[in-house]
Amino acid sequence: MLTRHKLLRMTDEPTLSVEDTLAALRAVGEATRLRLIALLAESELTVKDATAILGQSQPRISRHLKLLAEADLIQRFPEGSWVYYRLADGPEGELARGLVERISREDPVLAADQERFRAIRKAKAEEAASYFAARALTWDRERSLHVSEDDVETAMQSALGDTPFQSFLDLGTGTGRLLEVFSEQYSSALGIDASHDMLAVARANLAKSKLGNAQVRHGDVYALNVPPRSFDVVAIHQVLHFLDEPARALAEAARALRPGGRLMIIDFAPHELEFLRDNHAHRRLGFAHDQMERWLEALELDLEQVTDLVPGDDTENNLTVTLWLARDRRIVTDWPARDTSREVA
Incomplete structure (x- = not known):
């Protein structure tokens, strides 16, 4: 009662x-x-x-x-x-x-x-920056293989549009970059990552940007500790290729969507760069359009947009980045009109 x-x-x-x-x-x-x-x-x-x-x-x-x-x-x-x-x-x-x-x-x-x-926060920021710098060469090598992050972020912003929304969930948040990119649009946001070191970097970045309406938490993308139907937008940015079971992670993401909510996936198109398995812990060498569409259809998500960000012919880049935007097909009015975005566990 x-x-x-x-x-x-x-x-x-x-x-x-x-x-x-x-x-x-x-x-x-x-x-x-x-x-x-x-x-x-x-x-x-x-x-x-x-x-x-x-x-x-x-x-x-x-x-x-x-x-x-x-x-x-x-x-x-x-x-x-x-x-x-x-x-x-x-x-x-x-x-x-x-x-x-x-x-x-x-x-x-x-x-x-x-x-x-302030002294403690400064020390943490310096520690986080040191961690990031130690891995910068590895990450820069991977980033050099595809279009710039600015181009990817521009594509994401274009896909979502500029209409404000209530709640945002970023799976595999890493340094918390997407929490910053969409900070002008959401009312509250949660970033989840399995790496404690990455979360330290993200917390330092959020503190530096003074984003009080965003937080990050340690968590498992296969078993999200968030209420069902609680987020308007869920993003999975360059995460799926690290997973053995990407479809399972997509199912968890879909569970967190409110009726009518949107799921945005950014990852690589199929490629043959085997060294990414050995040197960068990639488990999947990209995802084909039809494969992603089947996964989304099985989750009752309607695919609304697919965008391929292809490197220019005059560069040494080898990887195409693909953006998929899908919407939960449930009718919005079927869900009680109350704000559950602040009920994250």
């Missing part, structure tokens, strides 16, 4: 009962927890981050975070042996954000917290 609290969460407006409002205020009504809320309003943090910034023990910080989570003010996202925390997206989270906005930025305690937080 749904409680009044849960019923309130299902309305369009973020509202709370008097009881829940008092519970949230009691949870945040302590100096350390208020400092934590102020930090989490800026960015997600781990217990290790919070311990370094606030100068308190790990058990103490963990206890405060537990109390805030129990009051639904924050959310926790396990990632391997780490757990990331961020402000909740529901009405309690909005209440917390409102409180933080009314605190003076000149408060000496919070100002010192912010200074330490």
Whole structure:
């Protein structure tokens, strides 16, 4: 049976009962927890981050975070042996954000917290940049084989058009580049990747771009930990050729689409560059149009557009990049009109 609290969460407006409002205020009504809320309003943090910034023990910080989570003010996202925390997206989270906005930025305690937080974020950005640089030569070699990334991104933007949409899911997000490319169009976004190192790069990039409405999570494209029918646009950019079972990943992507939602796939056309298997971990040497169309048809997705980005004849490039855009054929009005984009697990 749904409680009044849960019923309130299902309305369009973020509202709370008097009881829940008092519970949230009691949870945040302590100096350390208020400092934590102020930090989490800026960015997600781990217990290790919070311990370094606030100068308190790990058990103490963990206890405060537990109390805030129990009051639904924050959310926790396990990632391997780490757990990331961020402000909740529901009405309690909005209440917390409102409180933080009314605190003076000149408060000496919070100002010192912010200074330490910036130092930690800078160190993480430098670490992420070092990781990226160590792999840059390998990636640059692969990129040199096809049209420029600018051309690919232009094709993606042209395919989706400039109409805003609510929610965006980027599978195999890597450095989080697509979260930046489409940031002007979505209201909320989630990037998923299996590499913790890549996620560190993506988090640094999102922080640098100040994209507070986008987040990244560790996850498996074969078993997405997101609610079904929860995203307007799902992208799979240069991911399928690394997979043994690309059709299985496509099925998971389709499950995440809202009725009428769009799935955008970018990958290589069939080729014969065998060295990409040995040196770049490619499992598939591209995908033919008819093969992709069969997979999409089996998932009840209508293929709306296919675009081949062919390298020019006067270059040494060898790979053609193909963009497929498909739409979920279910009728939009068949699905309840409520925002589930913020319910990502």
